[in-house]
Amino acid sequence: xxxxxxxxxxxxxxxxxxxxxxxxxxxxxxxxxxxxxxxxxxxxxxxxxxxxxxxxxxxxxxxxxxxxxxxxxxxxxxxxxxxxxxxxxxxxxxxxxxxxxxxxxxxxxxxxxxxx
Amino acid sequence: xxxxxxxxxxxxxxxxxxxxxxxxxxxxxxxxxxxxxxxxxxxxxxxxxxxxxxxxxxxxxxxxxxxxxxxxxxxxxxxxxxxxxxxxxxxxxxxxxxxxxxxxxxxxxxxxxx
Numbered sequence: 096x097x098x099x100x101x102x103x104x105x106x107x108x109x110x111x112x113x114x115x116x117x118x119x120x121x122x123x124x125x126x127x128x129x130x131x132x133x134x135x136x137x138x139x140x141x142x143x144x145x146x147x148x149x150x151x152x153x154x155x156x157x158x159x160x161x162x163x164x165x166x167x168x169x170x171x172x173x174x175x176x177x178x179x180x181x182x183x184x185x186x187x188x189x190x191x192x193x194x195x196x197x198x199x200x201x202x203x204x205x206x207x208x209x210x211x
Numbered sequence: 212x213x214x215x216x217x218x219x220x221x222x223x224x225x226x227x228x229x230x231x232x233x234x235x236x237x238x239x240x241x242x243x244x245x246x247x248x249x250x251x252x253x254x255x256x257x258x259x260x261x262x263x264x265x266x267x268x269x270x271x272x273x274x275x276x277x278x279x280x281x282x283x284x285x286x287x288x289x290x291x292x293x294x295x296x297x298x299x300x301x302x303x304x305x306x307x308x309x310x311x312x313x314x315x316x317x318x319x320x321x322x323x324x325x
Contacts, residue, residue, distance in 0.1 A: 135317050137215075198311070204252075
């Protein structure tokens with residue numbers, strides 16, 4: 096099992112450019128999510144998905160789009176990058192996001208994005 | 212809303228010293244509590260968890276006890292090693308709208324020197 100993989104590892108963009116951060120998991124997990132990590136702020140949830148075709152907004156969704164066409168993949172799109180989106184982005188997955196009990200989330204290695 | 216507060220770092224210790232990283236939370240209901248660890252250049256890994264009051268989570272010599280009366284989940288280790296140098300995140304599981312979401316603290320960087 097590769098677990099949760101993310102590409103690219105590093106990316107530099109100019110303001111206004113668009114790009115897609117890729118995330119894939121091979122554990123057949125239903126639940127996938129995207130976080131951004133900023134100094135002194137921990138991780139904040141951007142978007143999440145509880146299954147193919149189902150997505151919802153997290154705490155900081157503005158400027159980001161997601162879709163979930165397959166169980167394995169959950170790409171994050173920046174339509175028009177801004178310097179405020181400079182951050183480290185983590186993708187995570189777990190067996191299920193529903194119900195009252197918690198399922199451990201597994202994290203990818205992260206993508207470090209710089210917007211100039 | 213639900214939130215997690217951690218002590219600010221960095222925490223700098225000598226090898227074999229005792230470690231405590233404080234974590235308190237605010238939540239409705241009775242969330243599950245977690246400590247995640249992030250080693251340099253890597254993603255987060257679950258270190259330990261506790262799902263109800265008075266539960267003690269433990270792993271790799273680290274321990275944390277779910278204290279409902281003080282809404283705390285402090286991380287402790289009796290003798291740290293250089294290899295424990297990392298960023299530690301306290302988190303809770305918020306269940307709202309039918310779905311589970313992790314809410315993280317800001318993280319505490321630990322540096323252990325030989």
